[in-house]
Amino acid sequence: MMDYTSVEMMTVAASRALQSNDICFAGVGPPSEACNLARLVHAPGITLIYESGAVRARPDVLPLSVGDGELCETALNTVSVAEMFRYWLQGGNIPIGFLGAAQIDRFGNINTTVVGDYRHPRIRLPGGGGAPEIAGSCGQVYIIVKQSRRGFVRELDFVTTFGHGSGGKSRQETGFATAGPTIVFTDMAVWRPDPRTKELSVVSLHAGVSREQMQNSVGWEIKYADKVEETPVPTPIELERLRALHSRTRAAHSGRHQGLIKAQASRPDHRARNTG
């Protein structure tokens, strides 16, 4: 068995949730990484959609920003950001949204706005971006986030993105017709909301993770599902494809002006070259 890191385990576990016929709104960073790993391993037909307007992007390297040229160049089509949020997302055409988080609570609500008071924050985080309405309009939401006491908190400093609210029927009562978070992938476990209470409950532990380690990384008393499985370890192919993806990405992002201009550009005589 190959060695792997806990973050690799997280990405691999998340990638396995996606199927070849899925249509998924991919947040940049770890969500996009898991989505593209799925595409490269077992879901070659997956449709990945980015908030920059790129539809069915098939990037060869991971985008650094959600608006990298690689996304548009490999996409079926690119629409305006307004159209993406209005017709594609709000119109209810995207079954899965894949998000990251800075802070998350036990009901899958997310904070990416501030640590501390909104008006006088200790740490000003980036803000909501696409997440609030991705979580509202996609049929269901997958979340990928590393576990830590600072991230998995009893109470959010700020509710940026609504998950299951205060649990139970809170989400429906707040006016959502969509399912919200249905699964959370971390570097230690896989969580799913309890069908009734909607509290996130551990359904699978990654190999070698103890319940004690779990409790030390989460700011509330963890619930476990009746049956807790062990997450299958990454396969050699999963690890190889993931590492190759990282390696291509690092090579591409280390230089300057590395955006290779491809066939879709209307003036192929205009090329970037590496000046770094």
Place this chain on the structure above:
Amino acid sequence: MMDYTSVEMMTVAASRALQSNDICFAGVGPPSEACNLARLVHAPGITLIYESGAVRARPDVLPLSVGDGELCETALNTVSVAEMFRYWLQGGNIPIGFLGAAQIDRFGNINTTVVGDYRHPRIRLPGGGGAPEIAGSCGQVYIIVKQSRRGFVRELDFVTTFGHGSGGKSRQETGFATAGPTIVFTDMAVWRPDPRTKELSVVSLHAGVSREQMQNSVGWEIKYADKVEETPVPTPIELERLRALHSRTRAAHSGRHQGLIKAQASRPDHRARNTG
């Protein structure tokens, strides 16, 4: 002096109102005809916009429908109908709207919907199309319409398009910030709203038209401006360009599949040929 018809006089008079740096929303039919004559005679730089989304169309022949391929092929760009009505028109970016009419009253209100009762019409006309919001959102409105007792009525059967309402400050009080109809071209005269009452008043009579003929073609007692001019007759160049335009248009529209596929089509190997 060349012979000309009263309809030619109408089109020529209307064309003269347009300048080379004007930006004008062109209704199909007589408005489009006047707009293109202006472009071909004295306003080569005019920007004509069609509700089908064609921006700065420069058709070689008059379009039969507002969505003829000729418009897109000669345009700077073509946008969706939604974008045209929302960003371009409602956004307040089009200074002049040029409209036709079926029925018009003395305040420049227009009916293109029904003759008789709406629910049980004697004649069902086409309806509003783009006109109501063109008249509302363009900076000002030019109207071109033949005079007749059936068309110039004391009271409209139906208000499709708001002009100056009941006159005076009616337009502002109804919530419009735009000027509404500022000039009306007919086959007999040129009319402008009185600055105070907003009643359409004759400012220019076409050569040879008497006040008696005028009154016989209009369903209300006509007001004349203090100074009534005689409309300059069509110049030879105006008539020549207008007739050449008509001649090209007739030739183009008489066959089948006459839409010549030009450079903007992405697959130039796909051509129509005349099968008529």
Place this chain on the structure above:
Amino acid sequence: MSISKFMPLPDAIAEYVFDGASVAFEGFSHLVPFAAAHETIRQRRQGLTLVRMTPDLIFDQMIGMGCADRVFFSYAGNPGVGLLRRMRDAVENAWPNPIEIREHSHAAFANAYVAGASGLSFMVFRGYRGVDLPKFNPDIRTVRCPFGGEELAAVRAINPDVAIIHAQRADHAGNVLVEGIVGMQKEAVFAAERTVVTVEEIVEDLNSHPNACVLPGWLLDAVCVVPGGAHPSYAQGYYGRDNAAYREWNSISADRKTFLAWMKTHVLDQTPDVFASRVLWREDAA
């Protein structure tokens, strides 16, 4: 996403256009889906709510053949030629059956499609001030701006059961390209529950601009290859508009008997294949 969405047009109409459905046939003068309308007539669908900004010849034919109970529209003319005589006969004389009309201006109709495409129940817009239509169309109301208090028009969203469009081409995954005058096709497709698309051809690669109007396969339920399927309207890049046919319609539609005879010969006794013979395209040997 499966290959099964490619099917003959008769199968697509049989499966998705049911009696009583609301069906948008979009295409703004360009790419008008005549082949799909004729197939619907042949299958004798009834009680339809026909939805289209510009009813045009396509709805004149469907109304005259008794397919429609209601028509949603914003401009009912034979462009550049005259009025729609079959639609008038239905509105004025209830022949062949009475129809209810629900009428908007273009701007209002476009906004109603935008609302439908955007998953909203209504859209606000600046229009319908001082005019008579709001008295007759219950889908027009007003809403007050929660910031400045201004009163604006609101139109109810249009969400047809089925959207039917014609497009230039599809790729093998069922992604469809629409280009040229794109009208409201994208909005109609996003607003509808189901979508049937007829295309001129299937190609390996759509080979268009990155920002072109492409409808992804997963939004479409049926893709049917019908070359010439927009005749007598046109398909930019493939064939031109048959303006002569639009002019001839004025006399064909003037009389009920002439109309019915024409429809029997040119629609009822035909199949979708006939459209290919009505246009000529891809004249590679010029």
Place this chain on the structure above:
Amino acid sequence: MSISKFMPLPDAIAEYVFDGASVAFEGFSHLVPFAAAHETIRQRRQGLTLVRMTPDLIFDQMIGMGCADRVFFSYAGNPGVGLLRRMRDAVENAWPNPIEIREHSHAAFANAYVAGASGLSFMVFRGYRGVDLPKFNPDIRTVRCPFGGEELAAVRAINPDVAIIHAQRADHAGNVLVEGIVGMQKEAVFAAERTVVTVEEIVEDLNSHPNACVLPGWLLDAVCVVPGGAHPSYAQGYYGRDNAAYREWNSISADRKTFLAWMKTHVLDQTPDVFASRVLWREDAA
């Protein structure tokens, strides 16, 4: 429509970007108008309301140099790298001056631009349910659907005094082509009172697709040729993104002194011409 809209960038900024103005700099990762921002910094504009969905390095620089009193945004990060340290320093420590932030989600911000572009005072959308932001942004309210009664979010329109964008190219009439990731540039331009565009080059013919994103000359007030003007972001078809520069910014911006020294060398002591040397494009001899 006159040729006089072609002008050097310093003249355009001097003429259209006034102290206290609200200025949208748009471009969604792609075509970010850095050259125009640097010129604005050099001209020492103050009291600006900076408007942009993704503040990015461009606003980090402007805020750090004291141009801004307020920032409207929806995602304030250095994409893929980290936080915006100069913007944080202003929000958390009021350095170099306190700034007011007015924050939306992307969907809300996009709808606010759409409202502005459409001549409406607000836009309705399906969002902001159950979250905290509406407590802090007075531009978020609710409106009730006049048909079904559903309560929906409403956002106040954004209509900046000036929109500034970078685009691939203009023709001699000042019509501008934007292609690739087109973001919200069109909406920002339609929403703004004035528009300044920097372009890579002027060409005889835009030579694009009929449905490409083209902004007509008459909507634009100034068109300025600044090759490389989007660096370190990118111009699709011309040059790629300088990701290394984005990464380096994280340490440059970490410290006030380092930041100020960098700005002096790379911005204050430069002219717009320097951008051409930061990228290489049109490498015809490959």
